[in-house]
Structure formats: structure tokens, C-alpha cells
Amino acid sequence: MAFEGLTERLQNAMSKLRRKGKISESDVKDAMREIRLALLEADVNFGVVKDFVKTVRERAVGTEVLDSLSPAQQIVKIVDEELTKVMGEEAVPLNKSAHIPTIIMMVGLQGAGKTTTAAKLAGYLKKNDNARPLFIAADIYRPAAIDQLQTVARQVDAPVFEMGTDTDPREIVRQGLAKAAEDKNDYVIIDTAGRLQIDEKLMQELQDIKEIAKPDEILLTVDAMTGQNAANVAKSFDEQLTITGVVLTKLDGDTRGGAALSIRAVTGKPIKFTGQGEKLTDLDVFHPDRMANRILGMGDMLTLIEKAQTDYDEKKATALAEKMQENTFDFNDFIDQLDQVQNMGGVQDIMKMIPGMSKMPGIENVQMGPKEMGHMKAVVYSMTPAERTNPDILNPSRRRRIAAGSGRSIQEVNRMIKQFNESKKMMSKMSNGNFSGMDQMFGKGMSGRLGKMAMNSMVRKQKKNKRKQIKALRRRK
Amino acid sequence: MGLFDRIKHAFTGNKPEEETKTEAKYDKGLEKSRKTFGERMNALFANFRSVDEDFFDDLEETLIGADVGFDMAVRISDELREEVKLRNAKSQQEVAQTIVEKLVDIYDEEGKDEKNSINFAPTGPTVILFVGVNGAGKTTTIGKLAHQYQEDGKKVVLAAGDTFRAAATEQLEVWGQRAGVPVVSGKAQSDPAAVVYDAVKKAKNEDFDVLLVDTAGRLQNKVNLMKELEKIKRVISREIPDAPQEVLLVLDATTGQNALIQAKQFKETTDVTGLVLTKLDGTAKGGIVLAIRNELHLPVKLVGLGEQIDDLQAFDPNEFVYGLFKGLITDEPAKENE
Numbered sequence: 170m171a172f173e174g175l176t177e178r179l180q181n182a183m184s185k186l187r188r189k190g191k192i193s194e195s196d197v198k199d200a201m202r203e204i205r206l207a208l209l210e211a212d213v214n215f216g217v218v219k220d221f222v223k224t225v226r227e228r229a230v231g232t233e234v235l236d237s238l239s240p241a242q243q244i245v246k247i248v249d250e251e252l253t254k255v256m257g258e259e260a261v262p263l264n265k266s267a268h269i270p271t272i273i274m275m276v277g278l279q280g281a282g283k284t285t286t287a288a289k290l291a292g293y294l295k296k297n298d299n300a301r302p303l304f305i306a307a308d309i310y311r312p313a314a315i316d317q318l319q320t321v322a323r324q325v326d327a328p329v330f331e332m333g334t335d336t337d338p339r340e341i342v343r344q345g346l347a348k349a350a351e352d353k354n355d356y357v358i359i360d361t362a363g364r365l366q367i368d369e370k371l372m373q374e375l376q377d378i379k380e381i382a383k384p385d386e387i388l389l390t391v392d393a394m395t396g397q398n399a400a401n402v403a404k405s406f407d408e409q410l411t412i413t414g415v416v417l418t419k420l421d422g423d424t425r426g427g428a429a430l431s432i433r434a435v436t437g438k439p440i441k442f443t444g445q446g447e448k449l450t451d452l453d454v455f456h457p458d459r460m461a462n463r464i465l466g467m468g469d470m471l472t473l474i475e476k477a478q479t480d481y482d483e484k485k486a487t488a489l490a491e492k493m494q495e496n497t498f499d500f501n502d503f504i505d506q507l508d509q510v511q512n513m514g515g516v517q518d519i520m521k522m523i524p525g526m527s528k529m530p531g532i533e534n535v536q537m538g539p540k541e542m543g544h545m546k547a548v549v550y551s552m553t554p555a556e557r558t559n560p561d562i563l564n565p566s567r568r569r570r571i572a573a574g575s576g577r578s579i580q581e582v583n584r585m586i587k588q589f590n591e592s593k594k595m596m597s598k599m600s601n602g603n604f605s606g607m608d609q610m611f612g613k614g615m616s617g618r619l620g621k622m623a624m625n626s627m628v629r630k631q632k633k634n635k636r637k638q639i640k641a642l643r644r645r646k
Numbered sequence: 647m648g649l650f651d652r653i654k655h656a657f658t659g660n661k662p663e664e665e666t667k668t669e670a671k672y673d674k675g676l677e678k679s680r681k682t683f684g685e686r687m688n689a690l691f692a693n694f695r696s697v698d699e700d701f702f703d704d705l706e707e708t709l710i711g712a713d714v715g716f717d718m719a720v721r722i723s724d725e726l727r728e729e730v731k732l733r734n735a736k737s738q739q740e741v742a743q744t745i746v747e748k749l750v751d752i753y754d755e756e757g758k759d760e761k762n763s764i765n766f767a768p769t770g771p772t773v774i775l776f777v778g779v780n781g782a783g784k785t786t787t788i789g790k791l792a793h794q795y796q797e798d799g800k801k802v803v804l805a806a807g808d809t810f811r812a813a814a815t816e817q818l819e820v821w822g823q824r825a826g827v828p829v830v831s832g833k834a835q836s837d838p839a840a841v842v843y844d845a846v847k848k849a850k851n852e853d854f855d856v857l858l859v860d861t862a863g864r865l866q867n868k869v870n871l872m873k874e875l876e877k878i879k880r881v882i883s884r885e886i887p888d889a890p891q892e893v894l895l896v897l898d899a900t901t902g903q904n905a906l907i908q909a910k911q912f913k914e915t916t917d918v919t920g921l922v923l924t925k926l927d928g929t930a931k932g933g934i935v936l937a938i939r940n941e942l943h944l945p946v947k948l949v950g951l952g953e954q955i956d957d958l959q960a961f962d963p964n965e966f967v968y969g970l971f972k973g974l975i976t977d978e979p980a981k982e983n984e
Contacts, residue, residue, distance in 0.1 A: 202703075210716045212902035215707040279925060279953075280781025280898060284812075310953065312789070312820030313813045320812030320834075365927065392781060396902020397713050419780060422865040424904040447780075447810075 200244045212427035214400035217434040256457035261439035266385045269355040277390035279363030282418035287360045288321035289452035303354040305345035306331035307338040308362035366405035387412045393420045399428035400435045407436040418444035500557040551575040694738045715937025760945045765891045771849040773857045773889035778896035780863030783924035788858045789821025790958035800855040805845030806831035807838040808862040839881045846885040866911035899926040909942045924950035
């Protein structure tokens with residue numbers, strides 16, 4: 170239910186933005202409002218939301234928009250990244266003491282799941298670390314709390330140190346630690362009673378236990394369904410005890426667990442584990458990035474965004490290829506040029522108009538009557554599209570085929586290919602704005618500003634036609 | 647006379663001081679909730695400069711921060727936008743008054759035909775079924791309630807329907823000893839419906855007045871567990887047609903938006919008749935009561951205010967709301983605007 174509400178909200182925001190190519194400040198503001206509400210609805214603490222939205226807004230204004238992402242999607246992407254950042258980039262492992270035992274203290278409100286988590290943790294350590302943990306039953310207040318610990322401890326096969334409910338928890342911990350030292354347990358897990366962060370007497374008790382045990386790890390256990398209060402609880406426990414990490418329980422429910430974000434943002438302490446079920450193996454290492462998706466309730470959307478991003482990269486790559494193609498010269502361009510020249514009235518006529526051209530050595534060999542041009546075209550048209558764009562593959566066998574196809578001699582085909590290669594060289598020089606070769610070719614006549622302008626316009630025209638060709642080609646595909 | 651006016655009257659000195667011992671305790675337990683709600687609202691008004699979008703954002707945040715609930719917060723700020731336009735309210739007092747009026751109106755309107763006391767069967771045993779997610783405080787609530795009814799001279803029996811969680815039965819048994827009432831229990835991991843059946847039989851045959859049924863905590867999205875709950879209820883209804891007289895959803899007051907989903911799901915499977923709000927002494931928010939009324943349409947019947955056996959109170963919503971808005975209406979010299 171909540172999921173749908175959120176996705177719907179975000180999509181509404183997006184439909185408003187969909188047709189906008191560029192994000193203006195006010196668009197961002199609208200989108201931010203939606204995201205703000207979405208986060209608040211996911212139980213993220215309002216103070217945290219406020220700061221968060223501010224950061225995202227600053228980032229969102231003025232970032233380059235990815236082509237294939239709508240501005241709203243882009244904002245969601247930023248939100249996701251920031252969420253992950255706030256929650257920590259990657260999983261944080263348990264602290265481990267240099268000397269045994271490593272002491273872990275479980276603290277939290279009533280009913281958060283400390284005892285169950287303690288048992289899960291012991292199971293986890295036994296499995297992954299071959300640990301020999303000892304539980305210390307320091308909850309003397311809740312009825313049958315020790316029984317509960319003993320039962321779950323039996324299930325994970327770990328010993329419990331308990332002294333009943335009449336001994337002060339401080340004393341229990343002291344003696345429990347002595348027992349652990351004696352038995353050489355490598356992990357000690359202290360299960361404390363649930364308490365409110367505002368209960369001064371009981372909080373003092375925890376501080377005393379901390380003094381006695383000097384735990385390597387103080388894990389605050391928090392119910393993932395906790396609302397706005399989660400931040401207060403975490404902050405207060407952290408201030409009084411300096412917790413080292415957080416366990417988020419009951420995540421197998423349908424909560425979106427905004428509490429996770431609040432806690433991390435308020436205390437800066439990492440969430441180390443999550444409880445995801447009632448079985449004693451249901452303990453998972455926390456992955457911040459996955460949680461970010463869950464909070465926004467839009468795993469699909471993010472995949473979509475990721476996909477859009479890869480699409481975008483592909484598009485960029487094609488564009489780059491096109492650009493490179495634009496600067497290459499192939500038979501398509503050759504034909505294009507021939508057509509241009511033909512429209513102007515034949516090469517020889519043009520050449521005559523160019524001063525100094527007639528003095529060029531070997532100019533008389535250039536036979537470029539309309540008939541010759543027709544022959545050249547025939548040769549090119551006998552090529553496959555691949556051969557036209559990539560003339561380098563023209564081996565003798567292909568040349569023979571082309572000659573047969575166009576009804577010209579093999580020599581003529583060879584000469585034409587040679588001519589084409591010359592043109593190619595010339596074209597690449599021209600596109601690079603390098604006319605030195607041309608000067609030689611055309612003599613002094615082509616120098617000067619006017620000549621350059623003429624050349625430039627020709628290059629531009631050629632490029633334009635080339636782009637058209639590529640486009641047409643793409644359409645046909 | 648609307649609730650708003652009644653509240654106003656209550657705070658302009660017409661209400662005689664008749665605080666009994668329980669009321670004092672009740673007040674103390676909820677002191678924090680009230681204080682913070684009032685403080686929050688006052689802080690909001692103190693920062694008030696002009697009625698603009700930023701103000702409505704702040705208002706939303708303040709309300710959500712007070713756990714008024716997301717929908718309600720948005721609804722109030724939306725309605726307020728209209729209202730402020732209509733009345734052309736500009737000054738801090740005008741806006742403040744409009745907001746409080748709005749809150750009270752919504753609260754009043756949603757709460758019609760609400761019954762905040764526990765239903766008892768006219769004859770035969772009254773069965774009260776307790777449901778809720780893990781760690782909400784079902785067993786503790788039952789223990790406290792058993793004590794209360796026992797004190798009232800009722801004959802009470804408990805059913806340890808949580809056969810799943812480690813030592814849950816033992817926990818209930820300890821409460822049974824404290825309150826001095828018998829507990830019907832079965833083996834760990836056995837069928838809870840069987841335990842409940844035994845308990846209902848016992849209640850019927852031995853003429854008990856009240857049967858309080860504990861169940862294992864379950865997350866509302868676990869279909870099988872919810873089915874189990876359905877079965878338990880069916881077993882009760884088969885033995886005593888009108889029972890259970892009450893199905894109480896035990897709700898941790900610190901729960902966020904998920905509370906609404908919990909209520910919805912539990913309502914679907916077990917036809918919840920009322921709520922028990924536990925751990926209310928720890929929340930710095932009183933707003934949850936408003937949210938529940940607005941969005942759940944379920945009456946709060948009991949509130950848990952501490953860990954002691956007598957820390958369970960019947961809930962008087964009006965009393966609570968009086969307290970909630972106390973600081974906001976008394977300093978209000980807005981009379982002449984009307």
C-alpha cells in the first residue's frame with residue numbers, strides 16, 4: 170500500500186516534468202516537495218529529511234541532464250545516490266577485539282528484538298567465525314526474559330551465564346566476564362533489558378555495565394517500524410553510551426524502514442545487521458545501497474534509470490562514432506562529390522576556371538567527362554555497402570567482382586580506387602583545415618582568403634551531406 | 647457547542663480542579679507527549695513570519711514530527727491553505743487559531759460514535775483477544791489488565807496462546823502469578839488454537855468472568871500467521887458465539903506509518919475492535935492519537951504508560967486532547983476576531 174502511494178507520488182511529479190528538457194529551479198522545487206513528502210511518509214525523521222532535501226536540491230540545480238532521463242528521473246537518481254551516501258556506502262563488519270573475548274552489548278527499547286538478535290548473532294558468529302560465544306543474561310526486569318534467552322541459546326547451542334533475577338545486572342556482568350575468561354570464550358554477548366532512553370536510572374545502569382565490560386561493540390537494536398521517534402531514541406542512546414553500531418529488526422514486515430536513514434544520519438553510526446525473520450538464521454549483513462531502493466520503494470524505477478544511463482552511454486558512443494565517420498572519407502562521399510561536381514558542370518570546366526590549375530603537372534591525365542563520371546559511379550554502385558564505407562577491404566577478389574559487375578576493366582577499377590585514395594588524403598587534410606597539400610596541388614591560385622572560403626564551404630557542404638547519409642542509413646536499419 | 651469551544655471553556659478557568667490520584671498519574675505519564683506537542687506548535691508559531699509555502703512546509707514537518715501522521719499532516723496543511731485564503735488570515739494568532747481549530751475539528755468529526763471502554767458480555771465469560779506485531783507489548787498488557795480486573799473483583803483466566811516465541815508462556819505465567827490468576831498453557835510449538843480452546847472451555851465450565859487470550863506476535867504481511875490468528879478467533883467464536891467481545895490490537899506508540907498498515911491488515915483478518923497503545927510514556931509525541939483517530943477509525947481503549955503492573959490506563963480521548971492543546975489556546979487573545 171505504502172509502496173504504491175510513493176511510486177504514484179513520484180510518477181505524478183514526473184508527468185509534470187516529463188516534457189521539460191532542462192530543469193529550472195522551480196521544477197526542482199516541485200520535485201523536491203514530492204520527494205520530501207515521500208520520505209516523510211516512509212518515516213524518515215523530518216529533521217533528516219530537511220537536510221537531505223537541501224543537499225539534493227543543491228546538487229540537482231545545474232547538473233547536466235542525461236539525454237534519456239527525464240529531469241524527474243534524474244532527480245530520483247540523485248536522491249538515490251544521496252540516500253546511499255547518508256546510509257554509508259558499504260557494509261561495516263563487526264568490531265573485533267585484539268584479545269579474546271570480543272564483548273558485544275545489546276541495548277535498545279523494549280520489544281525491539283534484542284534477545285532474538287543476540288541469538289541470531291551468536292549463530293552467525295558460530296557459523297562464520299567458528300566462535301564459542303557466551304551469553305550473559307542481564308535482563309532481570311522482564312518476566313521470563315532469562316528463560317527466553319536460555320531457550321534461544323539452546324537452539325544455537327551456546328552457553329548462558331545467569332544469576333536469576335535478584336542480582337544486580339552489574340554484578341551479573343562482572344561475574345559473567347570472569348566466567349568467560351575462565352572458559353576462554355572468544356565472544357561474549359550481553360543481553361540487557363529493554364529500556365526507554367529517558368529512563369535515567371536504567372540508562373545509568375547501562376553506563377555502569379559499559380564501564381565494567383568495556384565492550385568492543387555496543388549494538389543498538391531498533392525496530393524498523395519505528396516512526397519519527399527513531400532518531401530521538403538513537404541519538405539519546407548514542408549520547409549516553411556511544412554506540413558502535415545498529416541492528417535493524419523486523420525488516421521482513423512491509424515497513425519501508427525510513428528509521429534506518431534517520432538513525433544513520435543522526436548518529437553517524439553504521440547499521441551493521443538486519444533481522445529479516447523469526448528463524449534464528451534470519452540475520453543479514455546490512456547493505457546500504459539496497460536499503461536506499463527500498464526506502465524509495467522503487468527498485469524498478471532505479472533499474473530503469475540505470476538502463477537509461479547505459480542507453481545514454483551507447484547513444485554517446487554512436488554519436489562519437491558518427492563524428493569520426495564524418496571526418497572519414499569513403500565511396501559514398503566520393504559519389505556525393507562527383508554529383509556535386511557534375512551539377513557544377515563537369516570537372517574540366519571547373520578546373521579551367523581555377524587560375525593556375527591548367528599548369529598543374531599531369532592535369533591532362535585527369536579525364537573527367539560526364540561519361541567517365543558515369544563509369545566511376547557504376548564502379549562504386551557495384552560495391553557492397555560495406556565496401557563503400559570501408560574501402561580498405563577491397564582485395565583483388567572483390568575488385569574482380571566489382572569490375573565484372575560494373576562492366577569496366579580491372580585496371581580501370583584499380584585506377585579509380587587509387588584516385589579515390591588521393592581524394593581521401595586531400596579531404597582529410599581539408600577537414601583538418603590544413604591546406605598545405607592543396608596549395609601545392611592547385612598552385613598559388615587557391616591561396617588567399619577567397620580561396621580558403623571556397624574550400625571551407627565545400628568541406629562544410631560535404632560534411633552536411635555526409636550527416637544526411639548517415640541518418641538515412643540509420644533509418645534504413 | 648463544538649469540542650473546540652468546550653476545550654476553550656475548560657482552559658478559561660471554568661473547569662473545577664478535580665484531579666484524582668489516577669488522573670495525576672495519567673497526566674504525569676503523558677506529560678512529555680503533551681509538552682512536546684505544545685512546544686513544537688509554539689516554536690512553529692514563534693518562527694512565523696508570513697503565510698507562504700515555506701510556512702506550510704514547516705507546518706507539515708511540525709505535524710509529522712509530532713507523529714500526527716502523514717496523511718493528516720498533509721490534509722491539515724491543505725485545508726489550511728484554503729482556510730487561510732478564505733479568512734484572509736495574516737497575523738500569527740489568526741493562523742494559530744485556525745490550525746488548532748482545524749485539528750480539533752478533524753479530531754471531533756472522525757471520532758463520532760466512538761466507544762472507548764471495553765465491551766463486556768452481559769452473561770458468561772467475556773473473551774478479549776490480543777493481537778499485534780512482535781514486541782508490541784501484548785503479554786505485558788495482558789498481565790497489567792489481569793491485575794486490574796482481579797482487583798475489581800472479577801474472576802480472570804489467561805490463555806498462553808503464544809506457543810512460538812521462546813519463553814513466552816513462562817512470561818505470561820509470571821504475570822499470572824503476580825496478578826494471582828490462573829494461566830492455561832500448552833507445550834512450546836504446539837497449536838495455539840488448541841490452547842485457546844482449552845482456555846475457553848475452562849472459562850465456560852468454571853464460570854470465569856474474563857478470559858484474556860495472548861497470541862504470538864506476528865508481522866501483518868505473513869499470510870500463514872495471519873491465517874493462524876483467524877483460526878484462533880474461529881475457535882473462540884465456535885465455543886461462545888458472541889465472543890470474542892473485544893479484539894484488541896496492541897500497538898507500539900513509537901511505530902511510524904506502518905501502524906496504519908498494521909491496523910488495516912489485522913482488521914481484515916480478525917476484525918479488530920479497539921487499540922491498546924503501549925510504551926506511550928516514551929514517545930515524545932502525542933500526535934499519534936490524532937493520527938489513529940483520523941486514519942484508523944479505531945478507538946484507543948487502553949494506554950500503557952510504564953513497566954509496573956498498574957501502569958495501564960483506560961483512555962479518555964477528550965481528556966488527552968485537552969492536554970495536547972492546553973498551552974496553545976490559553977495564551978490566545980484572539981477573541982475580538984470573532
